[in-house]
Amino acid sequence: MDTAYLIETIIKVVVILLVFSALAGIGTYFERKILAFMQRRLGPMNVGPYGLLQVGADGIKLFTKEDIIPQGVVKNIFKIAPVITAATAFMAAAAIPFLPSFTLFGYEVHPIVADINVGILYILGVMAVGLYGPLLGGMASANKFSLLSAARGAAVFISYEVVTGLSLLAPIMMVGSLSLIDFNEYQAGGIGDWIVWSQPVAFILFWIAAFAETGRTPFHLIANDHEIIDGFGTEYSGMRWGLFFIGEYANMFFISFVIPLLFLGGYGDGSFLGALGLLGKMAFFFFFFLWTRAAWPDVRPDQLMWLCWKVLMPIAVINVVITGFVMMF
Amino acid sequence: MFEAIAFYLFAFLTISMFYITVTTSQALHALTALAAGMIFISAFFFILGADFLGAIQIIVYTGAVMALYAFGMMFFDSTRDVKEKQGNKFIVVGMATVAAVLVVAIFSAPILSDNIVALYPSVGAGNTQEVGMVLFTKYLIPFEVAAVMLLVAMVAGIVLAGKKMDLSLTLMNKEEILEMNEDKNKKVLS
Known part of the structure; x- marks a missing residue:
């Protein structure tokens, strides 16, 4: 392992950490602005032009607020839970190729931290570990609402995980690899080669499961304000609560990168236009998360489990079987 | 050198996590340490170049330990110590x-x-393909036996959780079914 590789990796890790923790903050601003636009309000307007500095104000507030550890909680677990959510979100990013490789000052840069050949499995597995944050936070707080939220977290996790895996199986069979870079190469020929045209069912299923994975609105059960206050976050304050938020928004950004890479051609042939295209697709999927939040009501936990186990899972299995038959004959 | 450092680091972490799992009397501590230990084990697979098995280790054990948490939630007040x-x-x-x-x-x-x-x-061949090849040629019979065992476990689980599994509606005639329904209604009313 030479020194250049080590330095390059460390720089990449730092850049990804900085960019996405900043983006997670700005993501909250986007969310408030877009929700305000859809509900005919103004949203944040007072801090800076168009409320742009609201992110900084929120950050200062979260950092300087007192970090309260209530009595009766399991201290160690309570303290470590938010860190799990944030850390695993960024760990999952290690296997995502954010841009095509480019040359900087005569040095070729691959914007992926670790190109392991089981990238998809790794990303899904580590993102799944992220749900331990809400679960542990909910179980460690001595609060009935938090406990309810933890129970819902476990139910959500067990439901969507099956759908994600099975829906991805069909495209993986077609590409014959688990690496996101191989997925991108497979679709590099242009719009006609995109996997979404041959696997529309898998695309829709994965998209639905992505909402459950990030805990966004139709499946926003684990912190449903109108039923269980803030769920796992009820007892938290200050930066620990903020870490939950950074994890959630970073996860949204990462899954918005993964969906286009898997189904919509990724960065294409690796040109500048392709890179812009990937960022554009990512922006659309992120916007779609916010759009659904403005437009859709939440489902009940039993409805989510019914949907995942009795509707989506059989469809995913049938999709895998049909893909297998088509590939064989 | 990096491999040695990583190995000793994760060996220490794994052993200490499982030590906590065994010795603590706090259900939440034990479960969390168990999950952490299981995930740290995946590091050894990555060090040995078995990426596929490492990723599978993470996915399988997060789900498995999550089910344990669900049981822990049902059986204990997880914020109190268990009297052993x-x-x-x-x-x-x-x-x-x-x-x-x-x-x-x-x-x-x-x-x-x-x-x-x-x-x-x-x-x-790649890591994933190698696992597949070995699984479907050399170790085909153990693989299938494991599948049958899982099927048996699933059937047993359904039988244990199901109600009135000893009765078969197809083998009963109409009067018997009606009688059974009346019994059920009586139980609900009384």
Whole structure:
């Protein structure tokens, strides 16, 4: 392992950490602005032009607020839970190729931290570990609402995980690899080669499961304000609560990168236009998360489990079987 | 050098996590340490170049331990210590010693007879493909036996959780079914 590789990796890790923790903050601003636009309000307007500095104000507030550890909680677990959510979100990013490789000052840069050949499995597995944050936070707080939220977290996790895996199986069979870079190469020929045209069912299923994975609105059960206050976050304050938020928004950004890479051609042939295209697709999927939040009501936990186990899972299995038959004959 | 550092780091972490799992009397601490230990084990697979098995280790054990958490939530108040029943200490110590000796014997016997040789599958294919090839050629029968075992476990689980599984509606005639329904209604009313 030479020194250049080590330095390059460390720089990449730092850049990804900085960019996405900043983006997670700005993501909250986007969310408030877009929700305000859809509900005919103004949203944040007072801090800076168009409320742009609201992110900084929120950050200062979260950092300087007192970090309260209530009595009766399991201290160690309570303290470590938010860190799990944030850390695993960024760990999952290690296997995502954010841009095509480019040359900087005569040095070729691959914007992926670790190109392991089981990238998809790794990303899904580590993102799944992220749900331990809400679960542990909910179980460690001595609060009935938090406990309810933890129970819902476990139910959500067990439901969507099956759908994600099975829906991805069909495209993986077609590409014959688990690496996101191989997925991108497979679709590099242009719009006609995109996997979404041959696997529309898998695309829709994965998209639905992505909402459950990030805990966004139709499946926003684990912190449903109108039923269980803030769920796992009820007892938290200050930066620990903020870490939950950074994890959630970073996860949204990462899954918005993964969906286009898997189904919509990724960065294409690796040109500048392709890179812009990937960022554009990512922006659309992120916007779609916010759009659904403005437009859709939440489902009940039993409805989510019914949907995942009795509707989506059989469809995913049938999709895998049909893909297998088509590939064989 | 990096491999050695990573190995000792994760070996230390894994052992300390499982030590916490065994010794603590706090259900939440035990479960969390168990999950962490299981995830740290995946590091050894990554160090050895078995990326596929490492990722599978993470996915499988997060789900498995998550189910344990669900049970923990149902059976305990997870924020309180569990009062453990301390049995005869001599039996515990004796059993632990016997188990440790047995484990050492199991692992040292093949080394003594020089039987441990790593069997590498066909070289050249990717990690995932190699696992698939070995699974469907050399270890096909163990693989299928494991599948049958899982099926048996699933059927047993359904039977245990289901109600009135000893009755078959297809084998009963109409009067018997009506009678059964009346009994059910009586129970609800009384």
